[in-house]
Amino acid sequence: TQLLEQSPQFLSIQEGENLTVYCNSSSVFSSLQWYRQEPGEGPVLLVTVVTGGEVKKLKRLTFQFGDARKDSSLHITAAQPGDTGLYLCAGEGGANNLFFGTGTRLTVIP
Amino acid sequence: NAGVTQTPKFQVLKTGQSMTLQCAQDMNHEYMSWYRQDPGMGLRLIHYSVGAGITDQGEVPNGYNVSRSTTEDFPLRLLSAAPSQTSVYFCASRRQGSAFFGQGTRLTVV
Numbered sequence: 001t002q003l004l005e006q007s008p009q010f011l012s013i014q015e016g017e018n019l020t021v022y023c024n025s026s027s028v029f030s031s032l033q034w035y036r037q038e039p040g041e042g043p044v045l046l047v048t049v050v051t052g053g054e055v056k057k058l059k060r061l062t063f064q065f066g067d068a069r070k071d072s073s074l075h076i077t078a079a080q081p082g083d084t085g086l087y088l089c090a091g092e093g094g095a096n097n098l099f100f101g102t103g104t105r106l107t108v109i110p
Numbered sequence: 111n112a113g114v115t116q117t118p119k120f121q122v123l124k125t126g127q128s129m130t131l132q133c134a135q136d137m138n139h140e141y142m143s144w145y146r147q148d149p150g151m152g153l154r155l156i157h158y159s160v161g162a163g164i165t166d167q168g169e170v171p172n173g174y175n176v177s178r179s180t181t182e183d184f185p186l187r188l189l190s191a192a193p194s195q196t197s198v199y200f201c202a203s204r205r206q207g208s209a210f211f212g213q214g215t216r217l218t219v220v
Contacts, residue, residue: 009150033208042114042200042211043153088152090209095160096141097168098202098209100153 003027004091004101012107013079021074021087021104029091032065032072033098037086079108112136116201116212123191123219131186131215133201141204142184143168144176146197147214153200159184191219 004025013019023032031050035043047056049065049072056063060083062075072089089101117132135142143158155168159178173195175187184203188195196219202209 004152006152031207040213042202042213043209044211045208048207090153095158095166096204097143097155097158098204099155099169100145102150102152 004089004099006087006089006101006104008104009102010105010107012109015081015108015110016078019076019079019106021076021106022071023073023089023101024071025091026070027091027093028069029093029099030069031092032069033090033092034063034072034074035088035090037088037103043086043088076106079106081108081110084108114201114203114210114212116199116215118215119213120216121218123188123217125191125193125219127191128187128189129191131188131199131201131217133184133186133212134182135184135201135203135210136182137203137205137210138181139203139205139210140181142178143202143204143209144174144184144186145200145202146170146195147200148197156186156199188217191217193219195219 033048034046037043047063052067052069054065060077087104090098114135140161144156145153157176159165199215201212
């Protein structure tokens, strides 16, 4: 099992604030993905990072892959209520399987 | 496109009963997988398949069987349900990169 720990587990912030979610592992992954999940739905892919040190931006979301390809972070600038959801990181490991993190439940209060 | 379709959406079983969770995808993806999602534990891989006729165990395979007779279908069987199998189950398919998830099956074993 390739474990990914996410922190924090829960996060409640006011609209307009910035936040960072972390995804850490002792394993090296060939790629790392971030998903967002809404209640009653399956996870939906936000981004894939492949190269150590890679930074990708998706509007107000910035994703970074650690140099050693063991960790990643998601930074949201000026959070909006529409950002509310469960954020999951997933590392691609053996047999091309995806191993998911424990999740960060974000609530953005208007 | 329908994407990944799971049935049923909800199910209540008595301990010891058996059932099959259905999963079908119309994207011609070779790779399919089953996950279970429990609070605070993210998604854990149960079984996966890299193509028709090929299946393998994931992180938590005990109590579950799978088969892959066609590219489109990947059913998950619970042979003798136990309360510990109460969870939300997600089926996913992949080709390269992103995983596409179904809407999930919420299973309660009493």
